[in-house]
Amino acid sequence: MNMDQLKRQAAARALEEVRDGMQLGLGTGSTAKHFVELLGERVAAGLKVVGVPTSEATRADAERCGVPLTTLDEIDHLDITVDGADEIDPELNLIKGGGGALLREKIVAAASDRMIVIADDTKWVPTLGKFPLPVEVIPFGLGATRRAIEKAFAECGVSGQMAVRKDKGGHVFVTDGGHWIVDAQLGRIVDPPGLAKALSAIPGVVEHGLFIGLASSAVLAGGEGIRVIERRKPKGDQE
Numbered sequence: 001m002n003m004d005q006l007k008r009q010a011a012a013r014a015l016e017e018v019r020d021g022m023q024l025g026l027g028t029g030s031t032a033k034h035f036v037e038l039l040g041e042r043v044a045a046g047l048k049v050v051g052v053p054t055s056e057a058t059r060a061d062a063e064r065c066g067v068p069l070t071t072l073d074e075i076d077h078l079d080i081t082v083d084g085a086d087e088i089d090p091e092l093n094l095i096k097g098g099g100g101a102l103l104r105e106k107i108v109a110a111a112s113d114r115m116i117v118i119a120d121d122t123k124w125v126p127t128l129g130k131f132p133l134p135v136e137v138i139p140f141g142l143g144a145t146r147r148a149i150e151k152a153f154a155e156c157g158v159s160g161q162m163a164v165r166k167d168k169g170g171h172v173f174v175t176d177g178g179h180w181i182v183d184a185q186l187g188r189i190v191d192p193p194g195l196a197k198a199l200s201a202i203p204g205v206v207e208h209g210l211f212i213g214l215a216s217s218a219v220l221a222g223g224e225g226i227r228v229i230e231r232r233k234p235k236g237d238q239e
């Protein structure tokens with residue numbers, strides 16, 4: 001089975017949790033796209049749900065697949081968000097934002113009763129950090145923001161190269177929110193909750209790709225089948 005088939009399997013397993021009448025957060029990326037497509041098939045067969053997309057790309061996919069959409073202004077909570085991840089650790093802390101959608105993804109995940117992370121099992125890591133950590137920043141004053149980020153890294157016992165993300169054409173990548181992304185090659189993040197807190201406190205940092213205490217479960221598809229890992233601590237508990 002190839003990687004794409006594994007991603008689709010994980011998406012199909014998460015879909016089993018969806019019930020009629022649910023309000024869903026729709027993640028972004030190649031794995032979440034499978035979920036939106038499979039959800040669209042269920043909607044066509046009569047399932048009644050509404051979704052809040054976490055990016056313009058997912059909005060377009062959902063519209064194409066016939067999934068009815070709403071916003072967090074029109075509804076007051078989401079039952080489940082299903083989203084992919086770039087790395088998942090045994091505490092179900094995540095690195096997200098490889099596709100640049102981390103800000104909306106985090107807003108949507110935080111508004112959800114449950115967040116189910118779907119992935120092929122190569123995303124499962126003992127320690128976060130091999131995948132470059134995306135930090136979404138305001139372009140104004142970027143030099144000062146970068147220095148503050150470096151200081152936060154040092155205080156949290158990590159260091160590494162930082163680079164402003166570029167698109168395929170070599171232009172600065174601009175997020176759906178109109179911001180830029182700095183990717184930091186940290187290697188090994190020893191204290192993800194501590195680093196998340198330090199980055200969130202920096203003016204100029206809009207959001208970062210550390211998702212701490214947000215995932216309720218992870219569905220990992222691998223050569224030997226599907227593993228579902230439940231979070232031990234309640235949602236929002238960062239200790």
Ligand SMILES: O=C[C@H](O)[C@H](O)[C@H](O)COP(=O)(O)O
Binds near residue numbers: 031085097099
């Ligand atoms: O910004 C993008 C998201 O955080 C994605 O969920 C993450 O990058 C994983 O994407 P994929 O399923 O394509 O590996």
